Amino acid sequence: MGFLLLSLFLLFSLRTNAEHYFVNATNSIDAISNGCNIFSGKWVYDSSYPMYDFSICPFIDNEFNCQKYNRPDNLYLKYRWQPFSCNLPRFNGLVFLEKYRGKNIMFVGDSLSLNMWESLGCMINSAVPNAKTAVIRKNGIAEIAFLDYGVRLLMYRTPYLVDMVKENIGTVLKLDSITDGNAWRGMDVLIFNSWHWWTHTGNSQPWDYMQEGGKVFKDMNRMVAFYKGMTTWARWVDKNVDPSKTKVFFQGISPVHYQGKDWNEPSKSCKEETQPFFGTKYPAGTPQEAIMVNKVMSRTKNKVYLLDITTLSQYRKDAHPGFYSDMHGSDCSHWCLPGLPDTWNLLLYSALIG
DSSP: OHHHHHHHHHHHHHHHHGGGTTTTOTTBGGGGTTTOOTTSEEEEEOTTOOSSOGGGOTTOOTTTOTTTTTOSOOGGGGEEEEESSSOOOOOOHHHHHHHTTTOEEEEEESHHHHHHHHHHHHHHHHHSTTSOEEEEEETTEEEEEETTTTEEEEEEEOTTSSEEEEETTEEEEETTOOOGGGGGTTOSEEEEOOOGGGGOOGGGOOOSEEEETTEEESOOOHHHHHHHHHHHHHHHHHHHOOTTTOEEEEOOOOOOOSOGGGGTOTTOOGGGOOSOOOSSSOTTOSOHHHHHHHHHHTTOSSOEEEOOOHHHHHTOTTOSOBTSSSSSSOBOSSOOSSSHHHHHHHHHHHHHHO
């Protein structure tokens, strides 16, 4: 009965708060961007884009490398995000390296974090193509190191943020435990992400049971489980992060484009799309999981900045790999590189550099 009541409360709360999502997103980066909401804007054509050449960036995985896999159109590479009330700075990789000389920047999350991590590596690399770099993989952490500057971009792969442990009964997702967080300590910047794996079921679900406290569950409402997991993450941040030394971001919810009804074209999916959605309001509206993230973040004691990529990414139905990668089937979840994650990193750059 307790879970049922919590489920009903959360779903009612999500519906009630949806229309207030943007005005109440007090932790979003607009609070540190001179009063400008950098997440409210439109996509415009820019002939100077993309920000780097896929053929000379050594960091792009085949699952994101659409040009390598002969995507026939390239208009999707030419769009720049333009906020309504201000202009974003142009990304300057050399300025970034000097500002964060000797610093450690870690992405923590699933393959959408990987998407963004590789993008940032490419963006910086294009500014200093002759700089010494190294890609290091050790103890489950991947690293792109710019050796001349001592800048380390790290990637810690953990789709749920909370622990997933193999026990006698099977693999258990522990909703109230984060022991892996020891690897996240001491960073200068942390960029977290989670959501996509919470929806996986059946053979694509990597765990057998969920656990909270001493209770083991075969399953539960996934939005409730996500809320519990995110609340555990927020408590970890409050307990383990020194805000005077570490700036913390949450990457925000990256949308998928498998169902054309989301942009009022029911017969389509991303594989047929070559242009963004140019309307003023995305038909599918703000997803509940994005509202949930904001709800949890509003309660953290430490400052966590929301990189609110959801709406601007919803518009980019054209920016997925589709069939143009080494993935089987059509991928409408991840994003081509160069592509949309470059804009995510430009927004991150705006917050870090100004």
